[in-house]
Amino acid sequence: MTIYWRPSGPIPASFWPRTPVPTAMPSARSSPWPKYSTNLAARPTSSSPTPYPPPTALCRTSAGSTTPSANDVDPTGTTPAILLECDSIIRTGLLGLEGRTLINIDHHASGRPFASVNWIDEHACAVAAMVYHIAVAANVEITPSMASCLYAGILSDTGTFTYSSTTADTFAMAHHLAACGANPSRIARDIYLSNPASKIRLLGIALSNLQCDDDLAWTWVTSEDMDRIGAIAEDCEGVVNYLISIAGVQSAVFLREVANADQFRLSIRSKGETDVARIAERFGGGGHRNASGCTLDGPLPVALERILTQLRTGL
Template sequence: MTIEEPIAALLETFRSHERFLITSHARPDGDAVGSSLAMAEILDQMGRNCLIVLADEVPHVYQTLPNVDRIRLAKDVLEIEPDLSVPAILLECDGIPRTGLTGLEGRLLLNIDHHASGRPFGALNWIDEHACAVAAMVYRLALAAGVEITPSMATCLYTAIISDTGSFTYSSTTAETFAVAHDLATRGADPGRIARDIYFSNRESKIRLLGTALSNLHIEGPLAWSWVTAQDMERTGAGAEDCEGVVNYLISIAGVESAVFLREIPSADQYRLSIRSKGGLNVAQIAESFGGGGHRSASGCTLDGPLDVATERILQQLRTGLC
């Protein structure tokens, strides 16, 4: 199947239904939020009604995005849309559980993903692991649909791309990535303002938590790791979103080829892991072996505690991979 075929199939489905649900993964990031908002605009212009439903709150740094107030929070989508004949568009998910939502079962599922761990779980699946972000795929949908890429849509798509490429530093960044970013800037996205909103609007709690994480830094040759406990997060007033990006400080160290950051999940005796590499090690495969997934150089998973056990399990795999 060529890339054009799933785009055509998606557009045909959009034309054949009046209403849609749009969702993405739990603990949404910039790509999840920006792509969802842009997708809603596409459907708006096609004369369709749509609802955006997420299981968790939009992170602080993305709350300035245009139309972000369209996003509704729920754990069960049946509370918002009980009609099972309304299709659901799942962005950046490898299955229903990744959304953190119930009430999606029994619907027509449209699956759009760019992760190497993506799975064809939907009635219609478009998985392009070469795309730098799902936002780049939504951009292609907008062009194919012939809708106007408005300044608000361009802002959401640019935000999603810059956040999911690590400010154009990940290996997924290509000449096409910059071409899309350039086009979005010409259509109304303001790169300077977007960068300020994402990178210079951090809450105090995030910086205090970062200090704790860096104080826990360990380095072993080409491997770096750190962690924060639930007690650390309570002490600093931090939430889960404040842990986003901490692992990037670890992988930025000269000589480090792979890094992992562990965050304790309160009251669960589990740890959420963010795993990175500089390209030599496929951390997506390691994350998948623990029930997670992601990209070759940026992935994640969840491990049972206690901390020393979870840490040793992931370090063993990373050490083996780096040998």
């Protein structure tokens, strides 16, 4: 049976056993919450060499396979899996999830109730904020390692606290997480000031392709471009933000060619009235009102014509 709840407004305080963000922010030493009552072998500790693990450390691959599988962690297939910010099993890129009990936590307006339990709150500033609320409701002691992960998620998902979803509650959570041991300057440096050279070279190519028409901006990179400079898909993160930052531009799109697929992955942004989530949904994608993504078939001129037509009409 599926439990699916999409609130029409912010989560009422009565939903939580206690107020999500304490009025008086406790320090990490004086946390009001008791320790875990269960034995979590994988629980991170403050003695970890880094506050949060690199993405490549979060999963392993099956022997002889390049695709990560949940069965590498639990061969029995009986352990429930919690999926964050995914609109389907396919989105996870993981094998071995079929038949498991799935818990879906998402904050995208286009979120889909595909799991056994679905918590979708499009008013939440970040999924990390939703996880934070769960931790508080469960009386979890937030360790420095946990605080770092949650702070990093909130920082990035709010566009460094610039998106419209950022509220006083967002800063209250950030305050509390810093008090619990998150290091804001280190986290910001690790996320935004530790780019590989390939990312900067790719940005140069994208900006050299920049096109503007009235309040619309767009650019692209090809798979050939990426191969030439040794760039990977992750290097494309954030390119579209340079376009939407242009004065007078209200909508922007960045297209990345998918190698050997004749397809383009689109990152779409807006800062006006255009609901880019609705536009992305027309092409099988989704996201937020001002930030979304989808995939279109090529070639490039065809993909550009399709998305630019939608952005120009604001549909």
